[in-house]
Amino acid sequence: MASSVEFKNLKLSECFDQGLTSYENICESTEPSKESEVQYKIIKCMKMLEYATQLVSAAELYSNNETIEEVPTSDIKYMLLPFMLGSLALKLTNNGNRLNVVKTAEVYFRDYLQRCKDYGLTDVTLPSPYNETDETTTQFSMDFTLMARRRAEKIKNYKEQKLMESQLQLLKEQNKCENVEEECKRSYIISLLKFNVSKALEEIDSLQAEMRILHYKLKNEDNLDQIKGSKIKSKPLTPIIITKNELQKKVFGAGYPSLPTMTVEEFCQQRINDGVWHLPTAENTKCLQQLDEAPKKHESDNEDQLNEEVEENERQRLNARDEYKDDHRRGWGNRYNRS
Template structure:
């Protein structure tokens, strides 16, 4: 039990370090003036995403969040991990490689996961407009002109209200950030800082989801247009982006499944045996007849040039070549009279 507790502490410490590194890189990316498609920027985005993905795995393994508890029961240092899917969603949208639809779908999953968890803890009341909530038993009714006008007014009023709230939250966050730079920051200030950051990202997540809702029909239209065009030969597309979200499933599923990148499924020996069956690698149990190919010689650690040289020497001996035999005898006599290492005086005069 003692070892288990120590391992858990190490994981939490590693999680804290990972999150800090990821957050520093995230702020650097967001404050960068370089174009998003700059190779260095893209490399930094992917690196930061991997850091946050690893932090997400550790959050799942350490079982930090539970639907049965309120926000006041979450430890202050653990509040920052609410932001993991929000950060990953924002970084996903900045990727320029791969299919845009896959990127948008992945970002949508991250933002909805973030808002869903915030809803569970009473930090937000976002209304998900998912298709599954609309049943076939209740067909859509055409809204009257008055209802459409009322909805437009409410939408505009909500946007103005949220804009004001965002502005206030940003100002408050800047003030709290100055206090966070103190070495001995008060626990209440620290907690208020994380909660303010979460509330600010709730607004940003809603804005991004609204943008995604507008972009999706455009992407679908482009995809349909491409289907009508004649297929052009091209390189195989990169694998689609897969979201990594916080899960409470068993450890094995948390590591190997739930959309996580696949890990190696074969040992080195299994890989070699598979290649032998396919005829790519030579079978070590069968004796090779005939000359070796370049690939077989390389796998066996044999140099074809060495074999040719050895064969030439054997031919000279068999033919009693006087010059070659005399040279080999002189070499043997020299070795007898000059033992190895006699000439090495260790740089001494």
């Protein structure tokens, strides 16, 4: 494998430590995960952690019959491998099959939780695996007792996570110092394992919800493809250029032989032949004449009425002027011309 060739000169501890440092840098980075450089770092880190996982499996460091107290301090940290691989898998964006990525990440998180449970680091109840063959309605038909227990576990894990967050930061700073005691290293790794349990549970819930959406989307896409395949294709529309006379028809037809052209007369005749338009009859002609004369008659009536109103307004204005002159002699309003 390419990963084993690249990291074959590294010991298990060196490979894991480099992978852990790279993993923390990727998680703390503010760069968008879609960037090609970030994707390259994610893939490289995953290969390194996958190679470390192969070395752990070959060395048979863990057993279901052991407890966490029996595991050496130097070997406890390798239990973080599935959690880190699951978190990195979710950051991949250049993979064409999102459903495959989601399923892979769920396997990593489920393996992490199961191992922590086997070693007594947690007593959480793992959610049932998502089965794509089940109907959508059965996914939500959960026992109320189980739902209440899951809710209580989430609340408990959330409170524990808040308490451990500050402790983890303190233990991390202590482990950076020289000559760190083995007990301090062990306490930090165990606290980190417990801290990631609640995160893994949240990720599994989110992944199962996403899988429901992806399966529903794929199912609808398949149905849509079937509908499109069985649908009768309609005849494509072709452009029709309407020309004014036979001369333009010849000119445009000669220049654009691929475009069908016709004169106005030919177009009208084609419409009549197709039954879209109908030739006018005597009754239709009479109706059209009446419709044509009606607006003109209405216009004439309106004009006469308007003229009568103008004449009446003018007559009233002249009468008012004459009455004003009778009551007001010329020059009465001019004080300076009084004798």
